[in-house]
Amino acid sequence: MINGGTAQALAHIVLATGETPLFQPGERVRVDDRVPIGHYRVPMYLRGKIGTVEAVIQPRGLDNEEEGFGRNAGNKRHYYRVVLPMPDLWPDYPGSPNDTLHIEVFETWLERIA
Amino acid sequence: MHDHDDHAPETAAAEPPGFYEVLETAVRELLVEQGLFEAAEIHRQIDVLDSRTPALGAMVIARAWTDAAFRARLLADGRSACEELGISFYDDTGLIVLENTARVHNLIVCTLCSCYPRPVLGLPPDWYKLKPYRARAVSEPRKVLAEFGTVLPDDVEIRVSDSTAVVRYLVLPLRPAGTENFTEAQLAALVTRDAMIGVVPVRLPEPGDLP
Numbered sequence: 001m002i003n004g005g006t007a008q009a010l011a012h013i014v015l016a017t018g019e020t021p022l023f024q025p026g027e028r029v030r031v032d033d034r035v036p037i038g039h040y041r042v043p044m045y046l047r048g049k050i051g052t053v054e055a056v057i058q059p060r061g062l063d064n065e066e067e068g069f070g071r072n073a074g075n076k077r078h079y080y081r082v083v084l085p086m087p088d089l090w091p092d093y094p095g096s097p098n099d100t101l102h103i104e105v106f107e108t109w110l111e112r113i114a
Numbered sequence: 115m116h117d118h119d120d121h122a123p124e125t126a127a128a129e130p131p132g133f134y135e136v137l138e139t140a141v142r143e144l145l146v147e148q149g150l151f152e153a154a155e156i157h158r159q160i161d162v163l164d165s166r167t168p169a170l171g172a173m174v175i176a177r178a179w180t181d182a183a184f185r186a187r188l189l190a191d192g193r194s195a196c197e198e199l200g201i202s203f204y205d206d207t208g209l210i211v212l213e214n215t216a217r218v219h220n221l222i223v224c225t226l227c228s229c230y231p232r233p234v235l236g237l238p239p240d241w242y243k244l245k246p247y248r249a250r251a252v253s254e255p256r257k258v259l260a261e262f263g264t265v266l267p268d269d270v271e272i273r274v275s276d277s278t279a280v281v282r283y284l285v286l287p288l289r290p291a292g293t294e295n296f297t298e299a300q301l302a303a304l305v306t307r308d309a310m311i312g313v314v315p316v317r318l319p320e321p322g323d324l325p
Contacts (some may be wrong), residue, residue, distance in 0.1 A: 003296075017208070021150075026203070039281050041226060041278045042278070043225045043226055043252075043276065043278065045225075045252065045253075051151050052135050057208065057280065057281055061279065061280040062280075064279055064280070073275070079279055079280055079281070081210070081281075086255075086272075089253075090253050090254075091125075092255055093253075093254075093258040094256065094257065095254070095268070095272065096253065096256075096268040096269070096270075096271065096272070098268075098271045099255065099256075099271060099272040099273070099274075100271065100274070101252060101273075101276060102273055102274065102275045103275070103276040103277075103278060104277070104278060104279050104280070104281050105278075106279065
């Protein structure tokens with residue numbers, strides 16, 4: 001049973017950083033163009049490209065770039081399924097301009113663009 | 115030292131082990147000697163992998179073709195729908211099932227390594243792991259598809275899904291025409307591994323086909 005006091009307590013829950021997704025479907029995002037050393041799960045062809053968030057992948061996942069070094073504590077965030085038109089990735093793309101690429105990208109690699 | 119199993123068949127190696135085989139054996143034996151895991155756990159994991167074959171994926175697809183409610187659940191959450199059928203996700207990956215339609219054709223790839231829906235399909239084919247497929251599937255998917263005999267008109271959108279992290283993909287192919295009276299088992303027999311990767315459609319066997 002949820003009584004009035006419980007409902008009020010539930011309404012005031014504060015979520016920790018990373019619990020709620022930073023991006024929502026339909027938002028435009030740029031994939032960072034950085035070239036760190038180590039284990040990274042963002043293919044080179046994607047770096048610096050602009051796409052649209054298609055879906056938030058639930059549940060949150062470990063940052064597998066950190067996990068690659070055995071560091072797992074406190075770094076769960078969301079992955080996003082991002083869609084990009086093929087001609088934006090490949091200037092001479094041989095095929096229909098409607099063809100698309102879909103890929104999951106960890107939150108720390110994305111920035112919102114206006 | 116190894117314990118020899120007297121009941122195991124004698125297998126003669128055709129050629130000396132290569133560099134990576136020797137490396138794998140050395141690392142495995144060291145880890146076992148250090149007590150980090152037991153040889154039995156490795157055998158258990160091999161049994162887990164061997165128990166996953168495209169027959170599981172075919173069963174999932176045939177169910178989706180014949181049960182609209184299951185299809186909806188499968189498209190909403192691929193993993194939990196497969197778990198309904200008793201398929202476990204031992205590697206804790208998610209599963210997104212991609213629906214082919216008359217207007218959309220899906221193709222899956224892992225450009226970074228060989229991410230593959232192993233819980234439902236087993237081990238990937240060699241070509242899936244090799245660089246030519248991995249590089250070309252994202253940059254010229256129509257040419258790659260054509261090499262598999264799959265030629266699609268330009269008004270069909272090609273959707274390439276590159277699995278790089280925690281999610282795996284499985285293609286839900288179009289159900290071929292002429293299968294209206296097929297049982298679920300007959301349908302499952304038509305569904306190939308390659309169709310669930312998205313490189314070929316599911317088709318009815320033709321008179322000249324090999325059994």
